[in-house]
Amino acid sequence: MLDIKLICERPEEVQAALAKKGCQVDFTNLLEQVAKRKALMQQTDLLKAERNKVSAQIPALKKQGLPVEEIFAKMRALGDEIAANDKVLDALSQEITDFVAKLPNMPDPDLLAGEKENNQVVKVYNQKPEFDFKAKNHVDLCTALNLIDYERGVKLSGGGHWLYRGDGARLEWALLNFFIQEHLNDGYEFILPPHMLGYNCGFGAGQFPKFADEVFWVEDSEAEDRKKQKFMLPTAETALVNMYAGEIVDVSKLPMKFFAYTPCYRKEAGSYRAEERGMIRGHQFNKIEMVQYTTPEQSPKAFEELVGKACSLMDKLGLHFRLSKLAAGDCSASMARTYDIEVWIPSMGIYKEVSSVSNANDYQARRNNTRYKDENKKIGFVHTLNGSGLATSRVFPALIEQYQNADGSVTIPEVLRPFMGGQTVIKL
RNA sequence: GGAGAAGUACCCAAGCGGCUGAAGGGGCUCCCCUGCUAAGGGAGUAGUAUGUGGAUAACGUAGCGCGGGUUCAAAUCCCGCCUUCUCCGCCA
Numbered sequence: 319m320l321d322i323k324l325i326c327e328r329p330e331e332v333q334a335a336l337a338k339k340g341c342q343v344d345f346t347n348l349l350e351q352v353a354k355r356k357a358l359m360q361q362t363d364l365l366k367a368e369r370n371k372v373s374a375q376i377p378a379l380k381k382q383g384l385p386v387e388e389i390f391a392k393m394r395a396l397g398d399e400i401a402a403n404d405k406v407l408d409a410l411s412q413e414i415t416d417f418v419a420k421l422p423n424m425p426d427p428d429l430l431a432g433e434k435e436n437n438q439v440v441k442v443y444n445q446k447p448e449f450d451f452k453a454k455n456h457v458d459l460c461t462a463l464n465l466i467d468y469e470r471g472v473k474l475s476g477g478g479h480w481l482y483r484g485d486g487a488r489l490e491w492a493l494l495n496f497f498i499q500e501h502l503n504d505g506y507e508f509i510l511p512p513h514m515l516g517y518n519c520g521f522g523a524g525q526f527p528k529f530a531d532e533v534f535w536v537e538d539s540e541a542e543d544r545k546k547q548k549f550m551l552p553t554a555e556t557a558l559v560n561m562y563a564g565e566i567v568d569v570s571k572l573p574m575k576f577f578a579y580t581p582c583y584r585k586e587a588g589s590y591r592a593e594e595r596g597m598i599r600g601h602q603f604n605k606i607e608m609v610q611y612t613t614p615e616q617s618p619k620a621f622e623e624l625v626g627k628a629c630s631l632m633d634k635l636g637l638h639f640r641l642s643k644l645a646a647g648d649c650s651a652s653m654a655r656t657y658d659i660e661v662w663i664p665s666m667g668i669y670k671e672v673s674s675v676s677n678a679n680d681y682q683a684r685r686n687n688t689r690y691k692d693e694n695k696k697i698g699f700v701h702t703l704n705g706s707g708l709a710t711s712r713v714f715p716a717l718i719e720q721y722q723n724a725d726g727s728v729t730i731p732e733v734l735r736p737f738m739g740g741q742t743v744i745k746l
Numbered sequence: 747g748g749a750g751a752a753g754u755a756c757c758c759a760a761g762c763g764g765c766u767g768a769a770g771g772g773g774c775u776c777c778c779c780u781g782c783u784a785a786g787g788g789a790g791u792a793g794u795a796u797g798u799g800g801a802u803a804a805c806g807u808a809g810c811g812c813g814g815g816u817u818c819a820a821a822u823c824c825c826g827c828c829u830u831c832u833c834c835g836c837c838a
Contacts, residue, residue: 363807373819377764393818
């Protein structure tokens, strides 16, 4: 959520920043409502002060046996006026927050405006693999080696589902274990959060109300209202970023560094493309997510750290990939800046995202009221940063393809071998 | 899922319609006295949000799990919800 004060003080500035993200807004109405609310609030506070003052005198008057009926009548009228004002104030506040809650975050000043076409490749890692034999795609490889059972996944749950089996399951688990080990080495705290979350988490992370239709809701006939229902988390970020909602953490605890493993559940409605066969885009995939809570001062460094960590994981796997800085319009709504890590999928001839590292600045913290207290007891909103570290659904196919051999086997990257009982190759 | 009990400040806890923004402890901070493994006396200790304001001054408003209601007035009465504890049930 953006700072309403900032919008009121420098509307043009905010407007310009949002325009870079492709979001055109007009604040005229908002500013009027805020002014209206302020005036009414002042007026109502005075009425309340009057009521409190008179109320405090009543016991004394009663003790003296003085008549109070007349005062009661007056106070009743005053009370009605206060109630009426409060009702208007509530409605006004609701309108204001609803409007502001829908605004995306402002992009950092250094971002280019525009969409995907303005993303900049920052760095390319490792050699693009060349094959002196006819390379296979990951679907064929995984099927031939019996690593992924696409058909039975579909049988169990429909399109967009698969199941890992045998060495495939071991390889998937090895990847996750490798990531976990690396994060533990870096001093991040391991979190296993609930997979079903309440509406507030989606709001706090900035995914709701806009993307409320793109998650799986756990139907509860008792709760017709979505705000009372739970949904399957689309990313562990949704959980991690809300852990301290409503709390004030001491600055000595910052930065706080977490990582979590969860499956991610997404509808991905209508986004299939023929080339996205296999496990490129599914309704459920495994991901390790990293999150940091920092002060505003710490946040740029933390961002670099998260980008570095994600790259390091990919680098240690020996995969060919690239790092891109996203243009303002390609960053998700909550984020002020995002770097994507994209892995080369030989059969597709393109790079696919395996990690997205973002800084929300105080946007999420404002939504879920996560604050910190500094040395001078000053209260401020924390910055929240997140990054995949990593999602396996693209790493796995990329790895299978990039590490394939002429005989149809797949070499296991060295860093994964300890997590697969020393196995060096996957073959029939 | 059912039945009971409870949710008050950093912690424990009193209050059960007005004199309570909250008694009393504990803890913590500061001051005084005294001095040998101690103890005594005093003061302070709700953070926060929001408004007026130059203000880290002062004052107003909100705030006793959350949300409603009754009332001139609610921590206190009523309704709904959430959480915790105890007992029962369920448990692929």
